[in-house]
Amino acid sequence: MPDYAKSAALYERAKKVMPGGCSRNTILRKPHPVYARRGHGCIVTDIEGVDRIDFANNVASLIHGHAHPVIVEGVKRQLDDGSAFTVGTEIEVAYAEQMVARNPGFEMLRFVNSGTEAVMSCLKAARAFTSRPKIAKVEGSYHGLYDYAEVSQTxxxxxxxxxxxxxxxxxxxxxxxxxxxxxxIIPFNDPDRAIAILDRHKDTVAGVLLDLLPHRIGMVPASEAFVQALRTWTQDNGALLIFDEVITFRTSFSGAQQAYTVTPDLTAMGKMIGGGFPVGALAGRADVLDVMNPLNGPARFPHYGTFSANPITMTAGSIAMSLFDEAAVQRLNALGDKTRAGLAEAIRVADVPACVTGKGSMFRIHLKAAAPRSYRDAYVQPDEQRRIAALLDHFFDNCLILVETCSGFLSTPMSQPEIDHLCQTTLDGLRKIKPLM
Structure with missing residues (x-):
């Protein structure tokens, strides 16, 4: 392996002009970040020339990996015609039509610039629609940087x-x-406790925010009983049900909600729907989203955004979602099933207290004997965090990039050889850290 002198020198420069030497803490690793030179397909090449298989995919935002040629060509054509305007573009309308057609619960839609902004806009829309101040959310669930959305995530x-x-x-x-x-704050997958807590605030809750497969809680699916209980409670008490599908929309053609009998009032999206560019969107009931409509007098929720629905993102996103059709979803989810099965077999052979969770094209390795059922189950104690850090270093040293929680997100360029390498590296890594467990 190289000595990473180029990355070390670049980080010294970075620390002089950015807090912590970066604009997002995600890239930090000890003793310094590694910097990408290029990405192609599922491979990232750093400035030292090392190739790595990318199972992070910019934290689930690159469903087709890096520099997909069809997306690149589409964006190049649009760049020739301009990158942003103070007037509308046809591609915004066409892409909105495309996304609304993808889910029967999407009656209307607006684009924004990030998943954080999409969740924030959903919460503000819920307040505007109900004239209530409070938001309910699951303990430990990550929903971006908005003050109200981030409460109790740590x-x-x-x-x-x-x-x-x-x-x-x-x-x-x-x-x-x-x-x-x-x-x-309500507990995950505990309908009785959640409803009892909500009942204490029934006249003041504007919306209940839920991730159906919350990454930070353990990447364990919400139960049908839990989701149904929240749906019934919101309907009975004049509140809205809001799904955060910023990450999970990839799990089915219409999003993770496709697996449930419940239709939310609003859905926040982001990441993959931008085709590799910054994006967010909120979709759902037309009467709820009408709070953003300025045509019938002052909007109850005035909404602007300089780069919202810019034609570069709209072009890339539309192409990416066209490529991620029913067949592509099924193929990638089948590969996800093989990935989780292979990781479970590696854990069995290594004979360590660990497990794997996830669904669709998502997985997470836990250094716990049993899959967590809630945030409190999933909470990582200091000793476990040290073992996770050691395992992540092992992956990185063996040319694999995972998310800092020991999670991964597949991309369409991947196939069985990449999965085999991941599973073998996992087995080797678990054997390596077994004395620490």
């Missing part, structure tokens, strides 16, 4: 409170107490 045993009354715990120092007071 709660710890010493501050998360009672099982029957989880505390609203801030992430960022200086989060206003008023924001914490307006977020109701």
């Amino acid at each position: 709660a710890r045993p010493e501050n998360w409170g009672n099982d029957d009354a989880p505390r609203s715990v801030p992430v960022a120092h200086g989060t206003p107490q008023s924001a914490l007071d307006d977020v109701v």
